[in-house]
Amino acid sequence: MISETTSSTPLEDLERRRAEALAMGGEERIERHHASGRLTARERIAALVDDGSWREIGLLALPELRRGAPSPGDAIITGLGRIGGRKVCVVAIDATVLAGTTAPVNMRKQNRVAEWAGKRGLPLIFLSDNDGGRLPDLLGWRFSGVPFDFRTFLQSPEGCPSIPRITAVLGPSFGDAALHAAIADLVVMKRDAAIALSGPPVILGAIGEEISNEELGGPAVAHETSGSAHVVVDEEGEAIDAVKRFLSYLPDAADLPAPVAPPAEPVRDAEELLTLVPDHPRRGYDMRKVLQAIVDADSLFEWGERYGRSLITALARIDGHAVGVVASQPMQRAGVLDVPALTKELQFVELCDTFNLPLVFLQDVPGLMIGREAERGGILRCYERLAAALARATVPKIAVVVRKAYGGGHIAMGGRPVNPSLLVAWPGAEMGFMAPDTGVRTVYRRKLAEIEAADGLDARDARAAELEAEWAAESQPWEAAAHIILDDVIDPRDTRETIINGIDFAWGTRPRVSKSGMG
Amino acid sequence: MSTVDAHITGTVWTVEVSVGDEIDEGDTVAIIESMKMEMPVEAEEGGIVAEILCASGQPVEEGQPLVRLA
Numbered sequence: 001m002i003s004e005t006t007s008s009t010p011l012e013d014l015e016r017r018r019a020e021a022l023a024m025g026g027e028e029r030i031e032r033h034h035a036s037g038r039l040t041a042r043e044r045i046a047a048l049v050d051d052g053s054w055r056e057i058g059l060l061a062l063p064e065l066r067r068g069a070p071s072p073g074d075a076i077i078t079g080l081g082r083i084g085g086r087k088v089c090v091v092a093i094d095a096t097v098l099a100g101t102t103a104p105v106n107m108r109k110q111n112r113v114a115e116w117a118g119k120r121g122l123p124l125i126f127l128s129d130n131d132g133g134r135l136p137d138l139l140g141w142r143f144s145g146v147p148f149d150f151r152t153f154l155q156s157p158e159g160c161p162s163i164p165r166i167t168a169v170l171g172p173s174f175g176d177a178a179l180h181a182a183i184a185d186l187v188v189m190k191r192d193a194a195i196a197l198s199g200p201p202v203i204l205g206a207i208g209e210e211i212s213n214e215e216l217g218g219p220a221v222a223h224e225t226s227g228s229a230h231v232v233v234d235e236e237g238e239a240i241d242a243v244k245r246f247l248s249y250l251p252d253a254a255d256l257p258a259p260v261a262p263p264a265e266p267v268r269d270a271e272e273l274l275t276l277v278p279d280h281p282r283r284g285y286d287m288r289k290v291l292q293a294i295v296d297a298d299s300l301f302e303w304g305e306r307y308g309r310s311l312i313t314a315l316a317r318i319d320g321h322a323v324g325v326v327a328s329q330p331m332q333r334a335g336v337l338d339v340p341a342l343t344k345e346l347q348f349v350e351l352c353d354t355f356n357l358p359l360v361f362l363q364d365v366p367g368l369m370i371g372r373e374a375e376r377g378g379i380l381r382c383y384e385r386l387a388a389a390l391a392r393a394t395v396p397k398i399a400v401v402v403r404k405a406y407g408g409g410h411i412a413m414g415g416r417p418v419n420p421s422l423l424v425a426w427p428g429a430e431m432g433f434m435a436p437d438t439g440v441r442t443v444y445r446r447k448l449a450e451i452e453a454a455d456g457l458d459a460r461d462a463r464a465a466e467l468e469a470e471w472a473a474e475s476q477p478w479e480a481a482a483h484i485i486l487d488d489v490i491d492p493r494d495t496r497e498t499i500i501n502g503i504d505f506a507w508g509t510r511p512r513v514s515k516s517g518m519g
Numbered sequence: 520m521s522t523v524d525a526h527i528t529g530t531v532w533t534v535e536v537s538v539g540d541e542i543d544e545g546d547t548v549a550i551i552e553s554m555k556m557e558m559p560v561e562a563e564e565g566g567i568v569a570e571i572l573c574a575s576g577q578p579v580e581e582g583q584p585l586v587r588l589a
Contacts, residue, residue, distance in 0.1 A: 280557075282555060282556050282557050283556070283557050283559070284556045284557060284558035284559065285559065286561070330556065331526060331527070331558055332526075332527060333527075333553075333554050334553075334554040334555065334556040336554065
């Protein structure tokens with residue numbers, strides 16, 4: 001509790017007030033917080049920013065509506081710091097104060113730092129752990145008057161380039177904190193945390209649904225079903241590491257080129273590319289191994305791993321340069337592009353185009369998902385929006401057909417209509433409108449039925465096999481190269497060099513900055 | 520004691536190991552058929568095969584143990 005009258009000097013008064021603010025919710029609440037397996041907001045900030053770099057904004061803030069309980073900073077810590085020397089803005093929710101709830105002063109602090117970040121081109125990092133809006137502080141008319149300005153809080157102010165927004169969900173996060181995480185470029189969550197619009201007590205009261213934090217917004221929902229959280233970790237330290245690692249691929253703002261790291265050779269030998277992808281088109285394999293033979297060692301950072309799992313979206317480095325990788329994962333649903341995979345890809349492509357990361361596509365895709373579930377999920381819109389975004393993207397786009405490239409799946413991964421900078425294929429590639437077996441069965445359905453009726457099943461199968469062989473011949477990469485739809489057919493072992501060179505020449509002599517995200 | 524688990528829901532097509540086999544990380548222990556694709560299930564760590572927990576033709580769920588390693 002802050003005492004209002006003292007006989008001390010102004011400097012002593014400042015020191016006392018600072019000490020009270022730094023004490024957060026007090027020893028007892030901090031102890032309870034620690035006992036629940038969580039670090040305090042100040043411990044989190046200390047782990048995040050460089051020693052001695054923290055400059056707090058609003059340390060002496062207090063809630064509009066004062067209470068008996070300690071309420072330093074109005075339950076939020078905001079400020080400026082450095083990560084590996086890079087300037088960042090930080091918002092950390094202090095769950096030891098009023099359960100980390102939001103109220104007007106708290107919101108003003110958040111908005112002030114977010115606007116600072118957007119105006120000055122600094123990454124914005126949220127460390128989230130809160131219980132939603134505070135009552136009665138937000139009752140009635142007050143809610144309509146909350147001091148958020150979404151022109152400067154949820155985005156960079158008009159005319160200012162986009163900035164990386166990163167959220168670490170380190171405790172249960174409901175309401176504002178969850179909503180604001182939803183527009184972050186990276187959301188990393190601790191496995192025992194949750195993220196949801198409303199918490200279980202509100203849900204029980206309002207719609208009578210009894211549900212736990214975990215069922216509501218734990219990783220099985222947030223990471224695997226809705227795709228709201230991109231990375232899941234077990235410890236807070238890993239979450240902080242993920243924040244720093246993600247940031248290492250991105251520029252401070254969209255008008256700056258992405259940072260370059262020292263190049264590293266891939267962990268797998270390029271020779272392995274000759275055997276990692278099976279010739280047999282129905283055999284699955286793990287595309288991550290193929291990537292390990294192409295990208296710099298230990299540079300792969302998977303983004304949304306368990307959402308839309310038939311597609312890998314990952315940040316990586318190639319020859320030290322940060323790229324966004326979009327690769328089929330034939331091990332999951334045969335690599336088909338379904339609604340979650342397309343949704344994830346659209347978000348990832350926008351992220352990469354905004355922050356000047358060239359896109360590298362590795363295609364082994366049987367097509368877009370068809371059927372009842374896909375249509376109900378809105379696959380038409382998902383695909384078309386993605387195709388438009390890909391075509392619009394101005395970062396270098398290098399597409400490699402590794403094995404299969406059928407139908408809209410091919411186009412959704414850098415096919416000719418979306419204007420790739422370079423489109424090449426491995427010699428074993430098969431490309432076309434649809435796979436030969438499906439195509440023959442569709443186009444020659446009546447004819448094959450007639451053969452079966454006249455000469456039996458064997459005759460029918462023999463004719464179908466002949467037709468499939470004709471279609472397969474047309475699907476080989478040679479005619480596509482002959483018509484310069486493919487720029488080249490390459491030795492799989494040259495994939496890395498082809499990508500490095502393709503990106504370099506696609507940027508040309510121009511600044512390595514795309515048009516997207518410029519405000 | 521660890522297991523090698525199915526990474527996808529489908530039908531076991533073949534089991535590629537026998538009890539007593541010594542396997543390395545990355546070895547294929549079974550092939551699951553799903554979505555018209557044959558999906559090799561690889562060991563994430565090496566060990567000796569102690570028990571086979573599935574059979575050809577058996578439907579399996581993602582995460583279901585297929586083989587137990589000692």
